[in-house]
Amino acid sequence: MNGAGPRVRDDMTVEVALSLMTGARVEYLLLCDGDDQCTGSITRAELAVHRGSSRYTDRLRLRDVLTLSR
Numbered sequence: 001m002n003g004a005g006p007r008v009r010d011d012m013t014v015e016v017a018l019s020l021m022t023g024a025r026v027e028y029l030l031l032c033d034g035d036d037q038c039t040g041s042i043t044r045a046e047l048a049v050h051r052g053s054s055r056y057t058d059r060l061r062l063r064d065v066l067t068l069s070r
Contacts, residue, residue: 005030010039010063014047017062021047031062040066 006024008017010031017029021044028043042062050056050065 005041007032007038008062009034010061010066012062013058014051014056014060014062014065015058017042018044018047018051029062031066042066 005028006020006026007030008020010033012020021027021029027045028041030038031040031042033039042065047065050060
């Protein structure tokens with residue numbers, strides 16, 4: 001996957017990702033694995049759904065959100 005936009009590691013927490021999105025004024029982030037290969041993207045709206053879930057904790061990582069979404 002190639003694309004323009006902020007690239008972050010998939011082990012970032014949802015809280016940090018939302019903060020970064022707010023600071024960068026973007027609606028999505030490109031996710032990269034440990035080898036810096038782009039593996040997907042996540043939007044602010046997707047994160048908001050998980051943040052509002054009863055299963056949410058402040059330790060939830062972006063890769064976990066992708067797993068829960070599938």
